[in-house]
Amino acid sequence: MRKRLDISAYFVVGPENTKGRPVAPIVSDAIEAGFTCVQIRSKTASARELIELTREVADVIAQTGKSDEVTLLVDDRLDVVLAARSSGIKVDGIHVGQTDIPVEVCREYLGADAIVGLSARTHELLEYIKTADVTHVDYFGAGPLHETKTKPDCGLDIDGKVVTRSFDEIAELARISPIPVVIGGGVKLADISELAKTGVNGFFVVTAVSEADDPKLEARKLVDEWKSHQHEVETQKSQL
Secondary structure, three states: OHHHOOOOEEEEEOHHHOOOOOHHHHHHHHHHOOOOEEEEOOOOOOHHHHHHHHHHHHHHHHHOOOOOOOEEEEEOOHHHHHHHHHOOOOOOEEEEOOOOOOHHHHHHHHOOOOEEEEEOOOOOHHHHHHHOOOOOOOEEEEOOOOOOOOOOOOOEOOOOOEOOOOHHHHHHHHHHOOOOEEEOOOOOHHHHHHHHHOOOOEEEEOHHHHOOOOHHHHHHHHHHHHHHHHHHHHHHHHHO
């Protein structure tokens, strides 16, 4: 899965993000619309609930015939990933933050083929990206582009202030990062054009899809917009 990792359209979701609707059907909609990576994230669900949710999402990915294309990750909970794998659930890896379980521990327990994503440090972000040890990391998650209610501490610096990122900063981040970068934090359809031009590898969203009246329609709009502008960027590069 590491060789096939595609974080261009990355969906983060948990039961607290769906307006009371089941998670799995919304994930199915996102995948059918072209999303390439799904992260299960919940700060309220129990370990057993997360394992069952991971099973349900793995099943819908399998039903779409994309188990070898769509990456399934769990946020933070190495115990859930290990328990899910022990139960025969196809989960591809984990995403952790700076204060979560260390990435080297994740790699030790999950193996060389697993995906391990890391939220980039907010404080001194660009300097961190330049110097970070990425031996055990497959991609950085960074942001926020805007402040977001789904993760109020996203972008919180050491002074307790939320630091949002400009497109210029994101472009510099993409330029200097030794590994792929996915950007999120309040990303909406109107942001995709400028975000694609920065050179990052993808965008991540939560409520733009999970709280939409028609999740599949909104997911497809995001994917189509990204692909359209990525094509423009690639065309411009080839003409240089």
